[in-house]
Amino acid sequence: MINVALLGCGYWGQNLCRVLAQNRKLRLSWVSDLNPAALERAGRLAPSARTATDPEQALSDPSVDAVVVATPVASHAAVALKVLEAGKHVFIEKPLARSTAEAEQVCNRAEHKRLIVMVGHTFMYNGAVRQVKSIIESGALGDIYYAFSRRVQLGIVRQDVDALWNLAPHDISILNYWIDRPVERVAAVGQAFLQRDIADVVFAHLTYSGNVAGHIQVSWLDPSKVRQVTVVGSRKMLLFDDVSTDARIQIFDKGIDVENLDQGMGSFETYAQHRLIVRAGDVWLPHVDMREPLAVEMDEFADSIHEGRAPLTDGRKGLEVVSILERLTRAMKLDHTQLSLVS
Numbered sequence: 001m002i003n004v005a006l007l008g009c010g011y012w013g014q015n016l017c018r019v020l021a022q023n024r025k026l027r028l029s030w031v032s033d034l035n036p037a038a039l040e041r042a043g044r045l046a047p048s049a050r051t052a053t054d055p056e057q058a059l060s061d062p063s064v065d066a067v068v069v070a071t072p073v074a075s076h077a078a079v080a081l082k083v084l085e086a087g088k089h090v091f092i093e094k095p096l097a098r099s100t101a102e103a104e105q106v107c108n109r110a111e112h113k114r115l116i117v118m119v120g121h122t123f124m125y126n127g128a129v130r131q132v133k134s135i136i137e138s139g140a141l142g143d144i145y146y147a148f149s150r151r152v153q154l155g156i157v158r159q160d161v162d163a164l165w166n167l168a169p170h171d172i173s174i175l176n177y178w179i180d181r182p183v184e185r186v187a188a189v190g191q192a193f194l195q196r197d198i199a200d201v202v203f204a205h206l207t208y209s210g211n212v213a214g215h216i217q218v219s220w221l222d223p224s225k226v227r228q229v230t231v232v233g234s235r236k237m238l239l240f241d242d243v244s245t246d247a248r249i250q251i252f253d254k255g256i257d258v259e260n261l262d263q264g265m266g267s268f269e270t271y272a273q274h275r276l277i278v279r280a281g282d283v284w285l286p287h288v289d290m291r292e293p294l295a296v297e298m299d300e301f302a303d304s305i306h307e308g309r310a311p312l313t314d315g316r317k318g319l320e321v322v323s324i325l326e327r328l329t330r331a332m333k334l335d336h337t338q339l340s341l342v343s
């Protein structure tokens with residue numbers, strides 16, 4: 001059994017607390033949160049764990065092998081470095097840090113101390129996301145042209161990070177995993193309606209090598225909850241819908257074929273020699289085995305520690321995501337709209 005401490009038991013930390021309390025490979029021995037009310041909730045979810053408002057109590061306990069961090073983004077790097085200094089493996093919620101420099105510092109420190117850093121890119125532990133990866137790898141979709149990810153809903157409005165840093169780590173980690181090529185160019189437009197300099201809505205565009213495009217829309221100011229990624233390939237198209245209960249993956253035998261009208265003329269010379277034929281065939285709904293992604297994620301943390309290997313979403317993978325977020329922020333044109341105040 002690996003003894004684990006959880007630092008931060010707020011909105012998201014309580015989910016980790018519940019899953020850790022039920023995990024068979026990890027023993028949740030401490031929960032620490034600066035807010036005593038969060039610890040009361042933790043006490044109900046994990047009655048056998050000790051609680052403390054001072055995180056040092058858990059960090060100085062020599063029986064603690066690993067620490068799970070679910071504190072606000074601004075504190076991630078500092079808390080992770082403290083955990084590593086205490087000689088413990090660390091799991092950090094996404095995004096790994098607020099800058100590439102901070103993320104690199106955490107990765108370098110962990111490598112130097114031979115400790116594991118894992119980042120909470122939860123979607124890598126989602127059965128449907130993994131199944132889509134196998135479908136893409138099988139070649140069933142043909143060449144991937146582009147993927148379009150939409151993650152919108154009403155709230156939760158953050159004050160410490162914008163919608164890009166709060167929501168897009170998920171989309172970027174999914175697209176990086178599926179497309180699996182380096183990002184060559186980025187572009188982004190953001191709109192801030194509710195708070196100064198904090199984008200509520202962001203349209204981000206990634207150009208992967210080979211001109212494969214990844215487009216992302218994130219927003220916490222939208223009437224509907226949508227979590228969908230469309231992947232368009234040369235042979236087939238696919239929709240991943242994370243909020244669907246019965247059709248998480250839909251594969252469409254749809255596309256547009258280019259027919260060469262004059263075989264004798266050889267290849268692609270002029271547009272006039274070709275005809276575009278719309279193909280609208282069947283739709284398949286493959287069965288998806290779904291275990292709670294957070295439980296799979298915590299198992300991966302435990303297994304990587306046991307086996308002394310890098311986890312699927314190690315620090316370097318987290319660093320890649322932070323670096324793309326940073327590039328998008330630099331490229332982002334942020335438009336402000338006059339606040340509409342309620343009287």
Ligand SMILES: NC(=O)c1ccc[n+]([C@@H]2O[C@H](COP(=O)([O-])OP(=O)(O)OC[C@H]3O[C@@H](n4cnc5c(N)ncnc54)[C@H](O)[C@@H]3O)[C@@H](O)[C@H]2O)c1
Binds near residue numbers: 008010070
């Ligand atoms: N993987 C996901 O799908 C997902 C979803 C939501 C949030 N998150 C991530 O989880 C993290 C926390 O987000 P949240 O929504 O729970 O925020 P939150 O503000 O609700 O909770 C953060 C908690 O951390 C506590 N805290 C702050 N500093 C601390 C410290 N040094 N030691 C111990 N406790 C400390 C706060 O008192 C608070 O209770 C963020 O990094 C966020 O990006 C991940």
